[in-house]
Amino acid sequence: MTVDTRTGTGRVVAPVLVGRDDQLRRLTSAVVGPPAVVVVEGEAGIGKTRLVAELAAHPDLAGRPVLTGSCRRIREPFPLGPVVEALRGVGDRLTGELSPVTGSLRGLLPELAGVLPPSPEPLEDRAAQRHRVLRGLTEVLRALGEVVLVLEDLHWADEQTLVFLSYLLAAPPPGTAVVLTYRGEETGAEVREVTARVADAVRHDHLVLPLLDAAQTGVLAATILDTEDLTAEFEAHLFERSSGLPLAVQELLALLRDRGSLIPLRGGGWARRALAELDVPPGVRDPVRERVGRLPAVARTVAEATAVLAAPVPVAVLAEVSGLAREDAVVGLDELLVAGLLSETDGQVGFRHLLAAQAVYGGIPFGRRQELHARAVVAVRALDPVPLGQEAHHLRQAGLLTEWAAVAERVADRASELGDDAEAARILEDVLRTAPLPPDRRATLAVRLGWAAGQVLRPPDVTDLLSDALAAEPSGLARGQLHFLVGLMWERLGRHDTTAQRRSFVAAVTDLGEAPQLAAWAMASLGRAVDPEVPLAEHAAWLDRALAVVPAIGDPVAEVFVLGKIAMSLCAYGDPRWAGLTDTIVARTAGRPRHRQEVHAYRSIAEEACVAGHLAVTDRLLAAALAAAGEDDPSPEPLHRCRLVALLPSWCAGRWSDLDREAAALLDEYRGRPSDRVTPELVAACLALAAGEVDTARRDLPQVVRRAETLGLHDLLPLPVTALLRLASAHGDPAEALTDTAGVVAVWETKGLWPLAVRALPALTEAMVLAGRRAAAVDLVAGVGSALDGLDAPLAAAALPHARGHLGTDPAGAATDFLAAASAYDRLAAPYEAAQARELAAARLVTVDAARAVAPLRAAIDAFARLGARWDLDRAAQLARGNGVTVAGRHRGGPHGYGAALSPREREVAELAASGLTNQRIGRELFLSPRTVEKHLGAALRKLGLRSRVELGTRLTPDP
Structure with missing residues (x-):
């Protein structure tokens, strides 16, 4: 430790890295062999920044630039902030000719204007514009050659930074190594999901920094104090007080040094995060406050001002906020710099550690805090440009809520302009919940909030704010939009009151005459079979009204979007017009959707067409939607939703390899969104039954049916209802299952959904016959046949x-x-149902002509074995054995093993990888998640003895 001989104080920083040798070795090893991605995870004060600093100084990185950017707790309305911070100073390294796409960065990186090519023509589509920026940033990294990009504190990352990372990590430039740090306890699923999705050809490591143990804590203390005389008692007490958190160790030792004593502190140990509201462990909070309290008054005043400012600022700003004369502020600042509490970088001063800043901030009395925040407002307004995020933050903390609301709205405007809907929604929600607003202003902001929240992957529940704005009786278009947004928000959040949702859409139509796109969208939503009380005729009338309004929309993309919603409902009702509308959509988009709304149209029709039995149409539309969602839209949401829909054709067509893993992955990604989780839930439950996991199926199938029924997802219900009834019939007790599904069947009847629900008719008929309701079953089958006459089913x-x-x-x-x-199922590419029908035929034939039963029974057994339908296979094999039909024995030790040879799926993935496709593209081709693709590719490389996908092309040979 460097000591100031005049004061006895000094910086309490270990001269060597302690307890991190293995992590530094792994980090360096990965970074020197780009492309590479390393995640460094750890709690606040654990030493993430110190580890990265050691990496930058490592001799193995000599001559290789390390570009660093940090996410901030107080965010400015400027997306990609940490990326811009990292790249703004690289102009002198960009000596070659840059790709024309980098011209799109001129507004984002004015510091590079001298080396960037001219700006390309602007694009009307915001998603495409954002995508071009992502490409431009990646091209700059590519042009820099071997470089290390460090982005710290990702737990505070804005949505656009995460979108950029998702884009970059899918295929990083060959010379780029990326190091990402975040606090695990504060990191959401979005960050973890992005950082876990790395191309298989990229070196990847995830370091989780642990707390130091007692011995390491002693070593750290000894190196800081430059002594070997620490007693075991002192080391043990220091470990108890710090829990091995390096920052806490540093702060405790700084306090001891300031006291001029090396005796351990008295009192009990501290529990980390005991005061969650301060986010500061007492072992840091108490020493920091005591250290500050021992300083001269001017230093304490400057420390408080610095804590309130929260972000590094110029000395002039610090002096103004402290309220001291500049010369006194400088004296206080010097005391804090010498003490090691503050640090200076490029003329800006701030706390060395956030925890220390929070500790000081928490000790400032409320009135004093508000006064300091009010001064901070004046000070930051003098900066050029004005940091709007900081201005808004200080206004709010100063209690100046009216002014804060106006500035916060400007921050939200900026975020929306830059495509950061999540940040805009967060700010607008905060304003609406906190600020005093007149009714008309509240309505305007509520509309903006509703649209922004609707674009977020996991939208916040703001329906109460939209309803509050409606209660003030706004006029005209604002009222219509609020009603419409309430209905949409209920849909996104999976609210159960479908009648209330319908009322919202009906009310919206009345006031949306000036907005034909929204009016048609609301009408199309009313045409969906959601509310169980509404008859088919009313839905059909809404769809006809929506079709009549479409020509007035005037925006080709919006028209395709609404036509997609209309077509999907017509398909569910067996109205043949759906096919013509689908052809129109495909023709207008030339078979390749380019905008998110066009992807939505393709995906929506594909989902309904699949349940109706149009699998060829489904595969064609879904392949196009997957390609566009993965390549032309930087947001992960469209691709994830396509993957959700892709579960259905995979189940219906018997493409079950890895389907359970994909369903599990999507269940994790869509946790907290009930309506979106239904699809993976029902597929997982159906797979469980087919695989013979009867207890799991008996538990999950009734729950899935109830959930889908409650959410109004009547078009998806034929799949789980079929499985539930088959399970009940197989166990000889269908009565309860028939009771549980009676409401569903009634809705199918009311809604005219038999073009979809006919899928469940065989299982329903079997259950009714076994329950002694044969006459009712006869009537049902006859009635369904008549209802379907002339429909597209x-x-x-x-x-x-x-x-x-x-x-x-x-x-x-x-x-x-x-x-x-x-035979009909064969023509429809429905192998599971075809095998069931052949098994049933064989079961009847063995009683009258056993010889004729052999062929269908063997065909059924072979199909069940190929599918992995063990529940059905066991039953069919038992029928065969009981009737003297010889069948091949089946492997009972789990899934079929391929030993050192590639499985069919591994070979399929490996061949596509050898052809040059990325994991994401392979996933779209095979309807798999990139994670599952990576698993198969890794297995293939391991079996073939290869280290990279590049070698696959020359080593793939047919299996013997």
Whole structure:
């Protein structure tokens, strides 16, 4: 420790890194072999920044620039702030010709204007404009060659920074190593998700910095104090007080040094994060406050002003906020710099550690804090440019709420202009919940909040704020938008009151005459089969009204979006017009959606077409949507939603390899969003039954059915209802399942959803017959057949004979129906249902003509084995054994093992990787998550003895 001989105080910083040798070795090893990504995780004060500083000084990185940017707790309305901070000083290193796309960075990085090419023509589509900026930033990194990009404190990252990281980490430039730090306890799923998604060809490590143990704490103390005379008792007490947190050790030792004593402090130990409201462990808070309290008055005053400012500022700002004469402020500042509490960088001064700043801030009396914040407002307004985020923060903390609301609105404006909807929503929600606003202003801001929140991956629940604004009775378009946004927000959040949601949309239509796009969108929403009390005729009337309004929209992208919503509902009702509208959408977009709204149209139609049995259409639309969502939109949300929909055709077409993992991954990604989780929940439950996990299926299927019914997702219900009824029938007790699904069947009838629900008709018929309700089952099948006459319902050709087979009393006749159903299922690419129908046919034929039963039974068993449907396979194999039909034995030790050879899926992934496709692109081709692709590719490389995907092309050979 460097000591000032006049005061006995000094900086309490360890001259060597303690307890981090392994982490530094791993970090350096990864960074010197770019492309690489290393995540450094640890709590506040654990030493993340110190570790990165040691990396920058490491001899293995000599001559390689380390570019550092930090996310801030008080954010400015400027997205990509840490990235800009890291890159703004690289102009002298950009000596070669840059890609034209880097011209899009001129507004973002004016410091590089001298080396950047001219700005390209602006794009109308905001997502495309953002995408171009991401490309430009990546190209700058590429042009820098071998470089280390360090982004610290990602737990405070804005959404655009995370979007950039998602883009960069998917395919980083070959010379770029990325180091990311964050506090694990404050980091949300979005950050973890982005940092976990790294291309397989990129070196990747995740370091979690632990607390120091007792021995390491002693070593750290000894190196700081430059002594070997510490007693075991002192080391043990220091460890107890600090819990091994390096920052706490430093601050405790600084206090001891200031006291001129090396005896341990008295009193009990401290529990980390015991005072969560301060976010400062007492082991840091108490020593820091005592250290500051021992300083001269001018130093204490400057420390308080610095804590209030929260961000590094010029000395002039610090002097103004402290209220001291400049010469006195400088004296106090020097005391704090010598004491090691503050640090200076490029003429700006701030606390060396955030925890120390928070400790000082928490000790300032409330009235004094407000006074300091009021001074800070005046001081930061004198800066050029004015940091709006800081201005808003200080206004609010000063209690100047009216002024704060006006500035905060400007901050939100800036965030919206730059595409940072999450930040805009956060600010606007804060204003609406806190500031005194007149009714008309409240309505205007509530509308803006509703639109911003609707764009966020995990939207905040702001329906109460929208409703409060409505209660003030705004006029005209604002009222219509608020009603509409309430309905949309309920939909996004999975609210259960579908009747109230419908009322919101109906009320919106009345006031949206000036906005035909929104009016048509509201009408299309009313055309969806959500509210169980509304008959089909009313839905159809709303869809017709929406179609009539579409030509008045005038925006081609918005028209495609609304047409997609109309087409998906028409498909659910079996109205053949859906196919014509789909052709129109594909023609208008040339088969390749480019905007998020166009991707939504493709995805929505694909989902409904899948449940209806149009799998070829589904695959075509979904492939186009996946390609566009992954390549042309920097936000992860469109791609994630396409992956949600892709679960359905994978289940229906029997593409079950890794489907359970993909469903589990999406369940994790969409936690907290009930309506979005239903799809992976129902697929997981259906897979559990097919795999023979009967207890899991018996637990999960009724829950999924109830949840989907409550949320009004009646179009998805045929899948879990079928599985639930089949399970109940197999166990000889279908009555309870029939009772549980009676409401669902009634809604299908009311809504005219039999084009979709006919999928469940065979299982429903079987359950009714077994429950002694044969006559009702006969009427049901006849009624459904009549209802589907003339409608577009491809599944009817298979499901109706399948259901009639269960009604048949003549075994041979029933078998004929089942075999006809199996052939129809084959044409529809529905292998699971086809195998079920053949098994049922065989079960009837063995009683009248055993020889004829052999072929369908073996075909069913083979299909069940290929699918991995063990529940069905066991049942079919038992039928075979009981009737003397010889079948191949099946492997009972778990999934089929391939040993050192590649499994079919591993080979498929490896071949696509060898062709040059990224993990993300392979995932779109095979309907898998990038994480699952990475697993298969890793297994393939391991089996082939390869280290990288580059070697795959020359080593892939056919399996023997």
